[in-house]
Every structure is written in C-alpha cells, then in structure tokens.
Amino acid sequence: MSSSSLFNVTMIVYMVSTCIFFAFLASRNKTIGALGTYAALFGFLVQGAAIGLRWKESYDMGHGHAPLSNLFESVVFFSWTIVMIFLFIDFKYKYRAIGFFVMPFALFGMAWAQLSLDSNIEPLVPALQSNWLMYHVITCFLGYAAFAVACGISIMFLIREQLEQGGGNAQAGGLLSMFPSIKILDDLNYKAIMIGFPLLTLGIVTGAAWANYAWGTYWSWDPKETWSLIVWFVYAAFLHARITRGWVGRRAAILSVVGFAATIFCYLGVNLFLSGLHSYGK
C-alpha cells in the first residue's frame, strides 16, 4: 500500500462523508448524522496513516523529512487538520449538521492535492532544514483549520438567518430544523475562533523564532508575514467586537468569513500572486 493510494481512499471517504451529512439534513435521521461523523473519523484515521506512510517513504528514499515541505504536502496536512478540528467540535458539542459545511473544505483540499498538485517527495532545500519547520507549520495549520471550521459555521449562521428572515418556506424549514439555533451557531463560531486564535499566535511566534534563528530578523515584513499579521488583526478585531454590544451575530459571522478569506489568501494567494520567502520551492 502506498501513501498515494491511501490518499485516494481518504478523498473518497471525505466525499462519502459529505454526502451522508447531506442525507442527514434531508432525512433528519440522527443515525445518519452519526454515520457521517464516523465516516469522517475513518477518513481522518486513513489520512493520518497515509501521512505517516509518506513520512516513512521519504526516509526510504534517503532524505527523510516530515511531510510538510511543499504545496502538495501542506494542502494534505491542511485538510487533515480541518477534519481534526471538526471532529473535536463534533464530539464536544454534537451538532452534526456542521459536517455538511465543513467536510467540503477537507474534500476540496484532498481533491485538489490528488488531482492537480505535484506529489513527488523532494529533498529539503537548505532553508527548510530545521525542526522549526515542523513547529511552525503544525501550529499555523491547526489555526487555519479552526478558522475554516468557524467559517463553515458562519456560513450556516448566515443561511439560517437569511431563511428565518424570509419567513422560511416549508422545504427550507425542513432543512433548517437540523441546524443549531442562531445563538448556538454564534457561540460555536466564537469557540472555534477561540481554538484558532492561540494557535495562529503560536504559529506567528514560532515563525518569528525560526526567522530569527535562520537569518537574524524575527520580523521583516515579508508578504507572508504581513498577511499572517493581517489575519491576526482581523480575528483580534472579531474578539474585541464581541465585547462591545451590537457586534455579535451577523456582523461577527461576516467578520469570521472575511477572516477565513484572508487566511486563504495568506496561505495560497501570497504564493500565487506576491513574491517572497515562502514560495514553496518555486
């Protein structure tokens, strides 16, 4: 069994999980909801094994390193962390409907990685030969993943609010009945960001520590660094906005979606559109 075929299995399982969650919304059957979660959990375990296997494969090739070094590996890891954070929130709060709004992020990541990214295991260039790489990437991506989950929850919030305001026709009302209430969605959004914010902070700090260790400046306003700070500012604004009244609910949900858009730009846009130090070996 190679890691590549396990990644294919993962992708299919995530697709199945997404479909089950849709069936759950349509049927309102609790067992189906639990099935969706178990499918996600199975995919998560398979993917974890695949990532471990790829790690071992890189050692077999003679230049062993953690599978976190290029775009393919980071997208795969990102989708894995999204499922991890989703499962954490799912087991803690048991609002299954969230799965339908979060698993597609993980599915999309896996599909993109498997179908169009270069999956060769390359040796590490000198700049990446450091343990800091692991600390930095893991904390950043766990943070990003929590923001992805928050974004999915916020989208649910906005849909539910929109439908409720429109009076809600019967069919939409049927789908809605499986959505957590507005108040709970708002709270879950906050909880997901409460997981993401400390992790992003740690990600920025470990990045700064690494930069300082590798070239003597902990902060050089490189576009990637600056964008991570932008993301950090947006979520800091989110946290403070909650303390003043009038910024919960709709505005908070929008801020969370904007924050995730900034996160994605920080992760991909900077590499595709701007130049700098973090260009995944290109």
Add this chain to the structure above:
Amino acid sequence: MTTNKRGFAQEVWDFFCSLKLSIFLLIGLALVSIIGTVIQQGPQREYLATLSETKIKLYSSLGFFDMYHSWWFILLLYLLTLNLICCSIKRLPRVWKVVSEPVKVMDDNFEKSLSNVKEFKLKGSKEELKDRMASFLKAEFAEPVITEQGGEYHLFAQKHPWCRLGVYVVHLSIIIVFIGALIGSFFGYKAYVNIPEGGSVSQVQTNSGKVIDLGFDVRCEKFSVSFYDTGAPKEFKSILSVSDKGQPVAGLQHIPIIVNDPLTYKGITFYQSSYGQSDEGVAYYISVRNRNGGQPVKLKARQGERLALPGGAFVSVMEATMDVRPFMRGFDGPGAQVEYTPAGGNPQPFVILSDKYESFNAQHGGDLILTFDGMDQKFFTGLQVAKDPGVWVVWFGCFLMVVGICMAFFMSHKRVWARVTDKGVTLGGSASKNPTGFEIAFDELVEKLNKL
C-alpha cells in the same frame, strides 16, 4: 470654563478608552498593511521601471515604498498602544477588585444575580452545618473563607481568580513586544558582508549603508556547496574562525556554519545567506585534442584570458562551474561556457563538459575537441550579520502573550457561595467563562451535597 476643559479632557480620555477605536485600529491596520504586500518594499530598479512617473511620485510621497516604517503607519501603532494602555487603566482596577476583594457574602440581592442557586433543607445546628459545608467545599471545590453576618454563616470559595487578569497579560505582552522591537531598532543593526575564502573582515556594512567595526575579525577558511541529484541545493557551508585582537578565540576556530545554524560572538550573529564565485585567482583547465587522434594538450587559462589553441584558434572561458547539475538536467561534473574563435572566423559561444561527455564536446570546435577538466575555484561566502539586544524582550513578550491568551480563553474564575442558617444551606455559584460547563459542575456539586 473649567467644566468645559474637563469636558474636553474627558472626551479625549473616553475616545482613547473606547473599544470602537480598538476595532477601528485593528481593522484599519489590517487594511493598510495590504498596501505594502502589493507594492514592493525597498523597490528594485526593474520594479520601478514598470511604474509610471506619477505613481512613483505619489507612492514615495505617501511612504509606500517603505510603508511599515512610514510616519502614518508608526502613528497607527502608537495609537493602538495608547488605546491599549488607556483601556487597561480604565478597566483594570475594577477587575483587580474582583480578584483581590471578593464578595464573600451572598445576600438576597446578590443571590438573585446568580444563575446557579440551590437550596437544601438540612438538619442540624448552623454551627454543625457550617463545619460540614466547610469540609465539603474543601474536599470537592476549594478551601472556603467563613464570615459570620446577621446570625448566618457565609462560606465563600473560589478557583483561578487570577485568570481574570489574562486579558491584561495579553495586552501588556503586546507593549513588551513593542519595547523589544524599539530596543532592537535603537541598539542593534542588520548588516551584510562577503568574505572570500581565505580572507577575513573586521567591518560590516549595515543595510542603511553605515560601516560598523565589529571589534574582532571573522575569517572564512572555506566555503562549499553541495547538491542533490535533482540539482537542488543541499547544503551551503562556510567554515569560519574568529579572532579577537589578533588572538584566535578558543572554541570559535574552524566552525562550520550552514543555513539554520549560525555563529554568535559578543552578541553579534553571522548567518549563512548567500555565496558566489570570487573572480580573483581563478584558473580553468582545458584539454584540446585533434578530432583525428593524437595526444590531448592540457592548457590553463586565467579569468578573461584569450587562450591560443593549436592551429590558430582562440578560446576564452566566460563562466564555469564544478557541478553542472543545477543548470543542465541529466549531466554532472564540471562544465564551462566558452567563446571559441576559429582561425579567421567569428566567435562561437558553446558549453563544454568533462571527458565523460566526449560526444557532447565533439559537437563544436571544428578540427578540435575541447574538454573542460575543472578549475581552481574560489568562493566568497555571503553572511547576514545581526545584532539585536531587544530580541529576548520580544521573546518574553511572545511567551506572555501565549500564556495570557490561554488564561483568557481556557481558564475560568469559578466561585461558590454557601449561606448556612438553622433551616439549611443555600448554595450559589458563578463562573467568568463557559457558563454551560460550569452549570454541569455545579449540578454535580449539588448531587454530592444531596447524598451527604
């Protein structure tokens, strides 16, 4: 008049205490920070050539080419700091009071403000009940303080009161990071230096162009670069030695430094950053042989030298490397870009490789076959040099920030009160975070008390 003045001062104070200002500043900083990621900072000539005259004028007058050090960006950061300090000054005393002078007595009014309250009818005198409750709370929650008031006993117990200060730890940490950055910018520098193999330096030039005396000498004994089979670089390595006042420094002789593994002496750190070939004293070795057979002739050429070949042709070496893998896929070993001028003909540029690639080399050169045997190559190493006495302050700030965030998010100040009378006990509780979680814990407490 005085009231007017006070009114104005009050307004300024309120302005700087407002959370609306914080949100505005945070989002504002996020938005303006984008500018500097789109417009090149410290722009290169090639980049400036793509911009129109008016744009260049506009951008430089707004400070967009060094945005993060422009007066208005720094001003925004100072406003953020001021906002932070004012807000904390305003709120901290109130929070401090909650921490240091807890409400120890649950009276009726206070009881109504709590969302978790439970009454128990228990037998026994209030003295007896008081002692039982005290040991119960101590075992199940935290050691209580007992107050007697109005013929009733009041017990108060709390957990993690100081986590209420988490927010202020975070805010303080931001200020500490700023202080660290300021120390670095006033008392430190970033510089860059090239040292040829065998050479040494005692001065470096900072990024702003100032020449700085290190106060000691750094010598580059050797530089080497190695590649993976794919041609990607594997390792850049400089061997450095430090000497102070002419004396070699013990423990800092022939130290290999690579990317991600720098060398530090007297607070100044040297980072492997780049390298290049030093042109001085390079010698290229070329063999020439007639296509129709015969012994090869070995020749040696200097940089820029036009070498006369048998039969009246000339060759000069433009560029060379000891390892062509990064430049030509599928080939390895030494290679040179040469300019070959046949007798009476025009110069022809082409590449020659080692004798391993005989047929490749035979594609050019008329009657002659040229082979590149290698070179005596001298590198220089490019080192980033940094001194930053503020960096430990920054790390301390970062550490506090993470601790503070965890205190603010994941810890909760939990309080439990018990009012003991002859008729029984009233239990009340509250928590600063996670009300549902606390409700569960409170219900468990009630459950256990029922069984008592």
